[in-house]
Amino acid sequence: MSVNSSWKSNLPLYIGAIILSIIFFYPLYVLILITFVPAPLNNLSPYPPQIPPGFTFYNIIQAYSALDLTGPVTRSFYVAMMVGGLSLALGIPAAYGLNKIGVRTANKFIIFFFLINMMPGIVVAIPISVEFLKLGLSNMYGVALAQELVVLPLSIFIILGGFRALPRDLENQARVDGANLPTTMYRILIPMNRSAILVAFLLSWMTSWDEFTYAVIISPVKSTFPVQLYNYVTRAVSFEASAFALTFTIPVIIVAVVLQKYLKSQSFTGGLSS
Amino acid sequence: MLKSHNLKYIAFIIPALVYVSALSIFPAALSVYRSFLTPGGSYTFSNYSALLHYGLVKALIDTMLVSIGALILQLFLALFIAMIMVKPFRGNRLFSSLVIIPYGISTVVSAFIFSQIFSAVGGYANSFIVDFGFRPIDWVATSSSSLSVVVIADYWKNTPLVALILFSGLSGLSPSMYEAAKTDGAGAFRRFFSITLPNLAPIMAIALLIRGVSEFNIFALPLVIIGYNPPLITTLIYEFYQTSSTTIYYSYAASTILLFIILGYASIVLWKGGAKSYER
Amino acid sequence: MTYKLQLQELEKKFGSKTVLNKLSLDVEEGEFMVVLGPSGMGKSTLLRTVVGIENLDGGKIIVEGEDVTRLPPHKRNIAMVFQNYALYPNMNVYKNIAFPLKMIGESKDVIDKKVNEIASILKIADALHQNVTTLSGGQKQRVALARALVRNPKLFLLDEPLSNLDARVRYDARQELRKLQQELGHTFIYVTHDQTEAQSLADRVAVLHNGTVEQIGPYDDLYEKPETTWVGSFIGEYPMNIIDGSVIGREGSQIGFRPSWVNEGDDGIQLTVQLCQAAESGFFIMSTMDGKSITIRVQKRHKIGSTMKFSLRRYNVYTDNRLVEEFGK
Ligand SMILES: Nc1ncnc2c1ncn2[C@@H]1O[C@H](COP(=O)(O)OP(=O)(O)OP(=O)(O)O)[C@@H](O)[C@H]1O
Ligand SMILES: [Mg+2]
Numbered sequence: 001m002s003v004n005s006s007w008k009s010n011l012p013l014y015i016g017a018i019i020l021s022i023i024f025f026y027p028l029y030v031l032i033l034i035t036f037v038p039a040p041l042n043n044l045s046p047y048p049p050q051i052p053p054g055f056t057f058y059n060i061i062q063a064y065s066a067l068d069l070t071g072p073v074t075r076s077f078y079v080a081m082m083v084g085g086l087s088l089a090l091g092i093p094a095a096y097g098l099n100k101i102g103v104r105t106a107n108k109f110i111i112f113f114f115l116i117n118m119m120p121g122i123v124v125a126i127p128i129s130v131e132f133l134k135l136g137l138s139n140m141y142g143v144a145l146a147q148e149l150v151v152l153p154l155s156i157f158i159i160l161g162g163f164r165a166l167p168r169d170l171e172n173q174a175r176v177d178g179a180n181l182p183t184t185m186y187r188i189l190i191p192m193n194r195s196a197i198l199v200a201f202l203l204s205w206m207t208s209w210d211e212f213t214y215a216v217i218i219s220p221v222k223s224t225f226p227v228q229l230y231n232y233v234t235r236a237v238s239f240e241a242s243a244f245a246l247t248f249t250i251p252v253i254i255v256a257v258v259l260q261k262y263l264k265s266q267s268f269t270g271g272l273s274s
Numbered sequence: 275m276l277k278s279h280n281l282k283y284i285a286f287i288i289p290a291l292v293y294v295s296a297l298s299i300f301p302a303a304l305s306v307y308r309s310f311l312t313p314g315g316s317y318t319f320s321n322y323s324a325l326l327h328y329g330l331v332k333a334l335i336d337t338m339l340v341s342i343g344a345l346i347l348q349l350f351l352a353l354f355i356a357m358i359m360v361k362p363f364r365g366n367r368l369f370s371s372l373v374i375i376p377y378g379i380s381t382v383v384s385a386f387i388f389s390q391i392f393s394a395v396g397g398y399a400n401s402f403i404v405d406f407g408f409r410p411i412d413w414v415a416t417s418s419s420s421l422s423v424v425v426i427a428d429y430w431k432n433t434p435l436v437a438l439i440l441f442s443g444l445s446g447l448s449p450s451m452y453e454a455a456k457t458d459g460a461g462a463f464r465r466f467f468s469i470t471l472p473n474l475a476p477i478m479a480i481a482l483l484i485r486g487v488s489e490f491n492i493f494a495l496p497l498v499i500i501g502y503n504p505p506l507i508t509t510l511i512y513e514f515y516q517t518s519s520t521t522i523y524y525s526y527a528a529s530t531i532l533l534f535i536i537l538g539y540a541s542i543v544l545w546k547g548g549a550k551s552y553e554r
Numbered sequence: 555m556t557y558k559l560q561l562q563e564l565e566k567k568f569g570s571k572t573v574l575n576k577l578s579l580d581v582e583e584g585e586f587m588v589v590l591g592p593s594g595m596g597k598s599t600l601l602r603t604v605v606g607i608e609n610l611d612g613g614k615i616i617v618e619g620e621d622v623t624r625l626p627p628h629k630r631n632i633a634m635v636f637q638n639y640a641l642y643p644n645m646n647v648y649k650n651i652a653f654p655l656k657m658i659g660e661s662k663d664v665i666d667k668k669v670n671e672i673a674s675i676l677k678i679a680d681a682l683h684q685n686v687t688t689l690s691g692g693q694k695q696r697v698a699l700a701r702a703l704v705r706n707p708k709l710f711l712l713d714e715p716l717s718n719l720d721a722r723v724r725y726d727a728r729q730e731l732r733k734l735q736q737e738l739g740h741t742f743i744y745v746t747h748d749q750t751e752a753q754s755l756a757d758r759v760a761v762l763h764n765g766t767v768e769q770i771g772p773y774d775d776l777y778e779k780p781e782t783t784w785v786g787s788f789i790g791e792y793p794m795n796i797i798d799g800s801v802i803g804r805e806g807s808q809i810g811f812r813p814s815w816v817n818e819g820d821d822g823i824q825l826t827v828q829l830c831q832a833a834e835s836g837f838f839i840m841s842t843m844d845g846k847s848i849t850i851r852v853q854k855r856h857k858i859g860s861t862m863k864f865s866l867r868r869y870n871v872y873t874d875n876r877l878v879e880e881f882g883k
Contacts, residue, residue, distance in 0.1 A: 102280070123533050249383055
């Protein structure tokens with residue numbers, strides 16, 4: 001089927017695409033409605049209209065002046081950075097080692113990591129929270145350490161895929177040229193594998209930015225943005241919360257769209273499926 | 275087969291192994307151990323018997339219902355999306371972006387949005403219903419309607435991932451199979467049921483495994499949308515954890531049960547063919 | 555006499571497959587040693603163990619009298635040019651060549667001087683700031699060579715460095731390489747499956763078979779006096795003819811002769827012409843005898859299907875596939 005084939009033959013396709021687009025866009029539309037329509041006309045009225053009856057920035061201004069913004073943002077940002085960093089610190093060496101020990105043995109480790117990944121977050125989070133309290137470890141470090149559990153297997157897998165695609169002799173050549181292993185890593189292997197590493201970092205970052213379970217259990221107050229949002233929602237300050245939610249969602253949407261090409265590629269879904 | 279010089283390279287994997295052991299296996303083991311303790315530190319089974327009083331069985335059944343409902347809904351939607359995504363047409367990129375976006379949206383944000391759509395009184399869903407002249411529905415009045423809301427809310431965030439997995443499976447199918455079927459006179463429906471579905475089955479199983487486990491652990495969504503009425507297994511655990519230093523031991527017991535359900539499920543799926551596709 | 559490199563009974567297995575089987579080899583200072591063998595015989599593996607990126611299962615590697623068997627590659631100071639050049643794609647030509655110097659901590663000025671020097675010797679000075687992915691095959695080969703030469707290592711290992719080039723460029727590169735090696739006086743170990751390269755480059759050729767050096771010597775010696783029937787049939791544009799033939803006093807032996815070691819005549823061995831190929835030096839007649847194919851060179855053209863006779867001017871006698879005697883030399 002070519003791109004230029006007629007509208008008529010593609011009609012069912014377009015109808016399907018449009019219906020699905022509506023189904024998937026509608027919730028985002030609701031978020032935009034709540035954010036930009038004056039609250040009394042909108043979610044404070046019993047049957048809010050689907051077509052915006054008015055427009056205002058009041059909700060956003062109100063949200064930004066009344067709610068604590070900088071705290072959750074900075075905390076979320078730092079935690080996401082730590083999680084991204086941890087993914088690289090643990091993932092790059094692990095992927096390097098796995099690439100060296102042969103595909104069969106490596107696959108066994110990969111299975112192990114993905115199995116561990118199935119461990120319910122809440123089961124793990126509660127003892128961690130209790131132990132961290134005992135150790136007096138800062139909550140944000142605890143959250144980052146725990147969230148890393150979610151992304152480590154996928155990070156290892158993505159970076160491993162990158163290493164597998166590199167010509168083996170590049171590393172050997174560097175060793176022959178007089179570089180020791182750390183130098184070879186830093187000067188050759190990491191720069192050569194930078195796109196996989198970047199993707200692993202971004203995915204980790206994004207996952208942490210969104211993560212709720214570990215964050216709310218390990219650090220229920222003065223926490224990251226999703227926990228803060230949850231607190232606002234339970235206190236029923238919904239129109240400010242929506243303004244809040246929308247602004248925090250925009251960067252993630254951008255990252256997701258940027259990563260779209262990669263997300264659609266085999267290496268990502270391959271990571272989930274093998 | 276591990277040769278001795280391979281040991282050197284295993285060393286690179288050790289930090290990651292130590293990390294998951296310390297932060298995943300060890301806490302889980304701690305949960306299991308403490309589920310047999312009283313707050314005083316002596317051994318007991320009372321944490322488990324207490325769970326029965328607090329509706330563990332119903333929470334498990336409800337969790338199961340939500341998981342199955344969500345899996346069916348997501349698989350269904352994802353199949354449609356993936357089949358559209360593999361077709362080259364004007365607007366494919368726009369469509370792909372649009373359906374992938376929710377993957378990037380925080381679970382709490384999507385929970386918040388759906389709590390606005392399905393509020394107890396009013397809400398956007400009821401606006402529709404009232405516009406068409408029906409009586410509004412109190413979504414959280416009964417436990418079955420509450421669970422339905424959770425199932426519906428869940429599609430938004432999680433269907434994209436399933437669609438991506440199925441998409442990669444569909445793009446792997448060779449067009450020549452379809453050409454052959456067409457020349458044999460198979461119609462679109464026939465082609466779907468005799469080519470697409472059987473060939474997609476293995477990757478669907480993988481999607482089911484990944485999503486099935488996460489559905490069972492679903493937490494943020496029910497917590498934000500329906501609170502503890504009715505509780506799912508995770509929200510029940512969280513409630514115990516929050517309530518008091520005594521009930522935290524109930525949460526350990528419930529955690530242990532959840533853990534073994536997940537382990538059982540995963541090992542069954544892995545045994546039944548998953549392991550083979552891993553080994554390749 | 556001290557050797558530049560001594561390999562003593564090297565052993566290497568991949569799983570149950572033995573690739574190097576008690577291989578020993580001595581290389582002299584300033585020598586151009588070519589290791590010749592068919593594809594898959596372990597030539598690359600040999601170089602990789604010498605340079606240290608592949609572990610040995612047994613044996614010793616001695617460089618300038620020092621045992622380096624247990625040293626990691628970056629401490630051996632041996633340069634290697636890989637089969638596919640392995641240029642660092644994230645660096646330009648200059649940085650590729652400078653890399654080994656940087657690793658030994660040379661100063662910027664020294665690096666700059668040496669890189670420019672070697673680049674002008676190898677005629678790649680114009681391409682120094684080009685991206686390596688945009689280079690031609692010949693340029694890539696020169697960059698790889700420059701990177702090996704720039705830091706003055708004890709030994710150079712080259713793994714089929716010319717095999718990716720087209721015929722004309724390969725011919726020129728071969729001449730240059732030989733000249734360069736002689737001028738600089740370096741010790742080269744050069745691996746190839748191409749006999750023409752071995753012939754035109756080598757001081758000595760080591761023939762690899764079944765994981766060991768089957769014969770070593772100047773190319774002409776290998777051609778004239780192959781010590782085993784295997785070397786005889788491997789070396790040469792046409793394999794040496796090996797036929798069963800009892801020589802007096804040596805029952806069950808074999809006779810080996812080159813296509814050119816025959817005289818056409820009215821009596822002698824008879825054969826039916828199956829193929830007749832014209833060449834500069836005469837006509838090559840192909841036929842079969844006792845189920846073995848043989849090739850001889852004569853001065854007259856023969857029709858396909860006709861019969862002819864020839865006698866041996868010269869031949870070697872082999873028992874148990876080993877050379878025992880030469881006749882008619
Ligand atoms: N890492 C490895 N694991 C298993 N087998 C290997 C490995 N490296 C090489 N081999 C095997 O060892 C044998 C020798 O390989 P090697 O690359 O040394 O041959 P070669 O003589 O260089 O061949 P070519 O002329 O094709 O380059 C081959 O059969 C190859 O399959
Ligand atoms: Mg080779």
